[in-house]
Amino acid sequence: MHEMGIAQNILDIAVAAARKEGASKITRINLVAGELRGIEPMQLTFCFAVVARDTIAGNAYLDIETVPVSGYCNECQTNFSIDDYAYVCPQCGSVKIEVTGGTELRLKDIEIE
Numbered sequence: 001m002h003e004m005g006i007a008q009n010i011l012d013i014a015v016a017a018a019r020k021e022g023a024s025k026i027t028r029i030n031l032v033a034g035e036l037r038g039i040e041p042m043q044l045t046f047c048f049a050v051v052a053r054d055t056i057a058g059n060a061y062l063d064i065e066t067v068p069v070s071g072y073c074n075e076c077q078t079n080f081s082i083d084d085y086a087y088v089c090p091q092c093g094s095v096k097i098e099v100t101g102g103t104e105l106r107l108k109d110i111e112i113e
């Protein structure tokens, strides 16, 4: 279950950021997760609750914003979103495309007290 490792990473980054601000509590964590990361929000929320227990993020709400997969066609220079892992340009049918979004995983911001 790779969510456990991800949850630990998120927690470490959030706690470090909160400490820097002199906060005693993290109330909310806003996360951006690309669809290609294959993260199950329910799983991640559960894992986060486990690793964050007994930390200053113990009661933090984890908000996961999913970013869809997007692509760019090298043939007709079109940007488009990729649905259902169909790596084909919807404009010209070319397969010479690049994945331009959907792989990110980052902490957008945190709310602290």
Ligand SMILES: [Zn+2]
Pocket (backbone or CB within 6 Å): 073, 074, 075, 076, 077, 078, 089, 090, 091, 092, 093, 094
């Ligand atoms: Zn195209």
